[in-house]
Amino acid sequence: MEDLSFQHRVRERADGTRRTAIIGVVASGNLEVLVERILPDAECQLEIKTAAVGFGEVWTAVIADFVERYSPGGLKFSINDGGARPDTVSLRLAQAVRLIEEDGQ
Amino acid sequence: MTAPIKHTVQLPAERARTTSFNEASARTRIELLLDAGSFVEFIGPAAREVSPHLKIFDIPEQFDDGIVVGRGRLDNSPVFIAAQEGRFMGGAFGEVHGAKLIGLLRAARELKSIPLLILFDTGGVRLQEANAGELAIAEIMRAVMEARTAGVKVIGLIGGRSGCYGGGGLIAGCCSALAVSEPGRIAVSGPEVIETNRGVEEFDSRDRALVWRTMGGKHRRLLGAADVFADDTVEGFRDAALELLGLVGTFDLDRLEAEQLRLADRLRNFGTCEDAVDIWTAEGIAHAEAIPELPADQFIALANKIGRTSRDAR
16 A cells, blocks of 8 residues: 655635535545545645555646646545556546535535 | 536436446445435544554555445435445445444434335455454344344345345345345355355356356345345335335244244245256246346236245244
8 A cells, every 4th residue: 555645736716515525436446535625725635545556656647637627726635546547536536526516515 | 619518417316217226336326215315424434434454454445444324214204224335345344334334223223213224235244354344244133133123124125236145145134124136146155155165066156147046136036035126226226115114014023933934934845946947936937947037027027926025924
């Protein structure tokens, strides 16, 4: 297992009112993303626990792209990864933002 | 191409009708099975009550430890509900996973009047936390019987990818009633376990047709192990759960004795059968060999003619 942590300054706050959301499942080639609205509006944080050791550079690139594209201000992402490919990671992160941008709790 | 995509909103009832129970995640099953928006989770993923054992084996954890528990409403009546996630470690029982279900069963026991649905999807006990998992199975079985003794209806719904094996099969056997779909399988020892221990002559685990007609939902329904056969949609299981909640009677010594009689009769009538097809033939079904091919609606009509488990039993 390898733990990775990323902090980004972002342009704007994520839409919506939900406090938490979760998507995905921890399985081979898959991951779960828990997202919580607990940070200041201009910050974004990602904590990753991955079964695939040694892919820090790929994670750095995937997350920089995600943050630039979605500007997920105020959100903390906690990820349990079962060795997902970068495209699956991007998809789950996008799904997590979509879910927490819904109205509700 | 730059215009925002317009999302068509599908109503929950429509989604329940078109969503395969087998393919859905534990969370989607709960969302679509209960009345829309009624689910409240206990010890949700944000609580991060993860397994204390998996870290030692360098295996990734899941925030809900593979089981979602909580309360909600079914056709406007309150229910407790637990759903296993069969894709995380095969839905297997570990310490935390088990404790969440035990807690839910004990809450139901205290309140007495609120039924509890268990959406099984499990290969049994998690090998990495075997002792804790085995203890959890024993405690859950006790908690099911205590809840039923207090008057709680405990309904098992089985149609997940991992089936209902090992300790999950034992817990299912303790429930007030079960609903199963064709892809749902119920057994204690799985195909590979039987083959490993007793040889390929006893059970060829690669013979998929043999596996399905021995452990699959249709056979379990015809044998009386499951009370209702559900089509593989979330709506199918919602309807089955409602039907079973209407069928289940009180639980007492008379019922246990009736169940013992039912099982003794079953062994006497079918104990010498070599194959599930022999059992179906002995039950009076013409062209029993065609059962695995029957579409759900035709199978349900046939199974209802055979009758269901006597209401006195279980």
